[in-house]
Amino acid sequence: MKCVNCGGALEGTMTFCPYCGVRQDIDLRQIHFRDMGTDVSQPCPSCETPLSVIEFDTTPPMRIERCGACNGMFFNPGELEALLDHQTNPLVWLDNVQLQQISSDFGFQHEVVYRKCPLCAERMGHVNFGGRSGVVLDRCGTHGVWVEGGELRRLTEWWRAGGKLIFQQNEADKTKKLFQERPKPVPPTGSIESPEPTDDWSWSRPEAAGLGAVLGALASMILD
Ligand SMILES: [Zn+2]
Ligand SMILES: [Zn+2]
Ligand SMILES: [Zn+2]
Structure with missing residues (x-):
């Protein structure tokens, strides 16, 4: 190169x-795209140049905003993952050595700067993409993520090395936390064992009563 x-x-x-x-x-x-012109209403979060709209040659075609000066890109929710998937062989396996290398290469290079969302001008937060990629993106909770010049390449490498699986696990964990789900016990199939008691709290009730009695006895001893 x-x-x-x-x-x-x-x-x-x-x-x-x-x-x-x-x-x-x-x-x-390695991505085919067309330049659709500049949208003056949307300034680049990094350098304030008006963003251009580009259309990727994906199915269906995807339009995102891009800065022609610093090469940063703004993706609406879900679009970045869709583009990474588009560039990746459907068969993904984990390459832990490469994943570790990509995360550590990139993790400490990001300066802590807060940028404004190009759509709503609210200050964006920071997210470590996929929980563990080491690529820290600026994110507006409503409108999407800002990917700086050079970061998409890193993300693509991470995604291909199996980061996709980590991303999916991370998303599943977030959803689980959101709904406060508890893992349900798997019902035994074709088993002849007697069913497990469903309520294991029953044993603690007499114990609680017993504790009350002990406390009562103690109180009477002290008060005597
Ligand atoms: Zn040069
Ligand atoms: Zn820019
Ligand atoms: Zn926004």
Whole structure:
């Protein structure tokens, strides 16, 4: 890979050329998209350049906002996962070594800056995508996530290395927490064992009464 400006040799995931400092557009190299024009009402959360609308060649086609100056992208809820899936072989397996490498490479590079959502101008929060990717995104709870230049490439690598499975587990855990679900015991099938008692609280009731009696006895001893 070579710098678009000076032709200097670059490593795969460099977002800036170390020789001339020009930002490299590495995210969309393998993705087909069309530029649909600029939307002046939406400023880039990073550099305030008006965002452009681009359409990915996915099925169905997906439109997102992108900054032509810093290459950041804004995805509405669910769109980022859909794009990552589009670029990934349906057969995903976990590559723990690569996952660990991607997370640790990227985890500490993110400066803590709070940015405004391009749609509602509210301050966005930070989320570690998928719970463990190490790629920290800015997120508006209503409108979606801001992916900085270079981050989509990282996310794609993480997703392909099996991060997709971690993402799905993380989503399932969040849903579980939300509904305060408890795992239900699996009913025995074809078993001839006698059914388990459904209420194991019964034993504690006489105990509670016994405790009351002991306390009563103690109180009378002290009061005597
Ligand atoms: Zn260069
Ligand atoms: Zn920008
Ligand atoms: Zn918003």
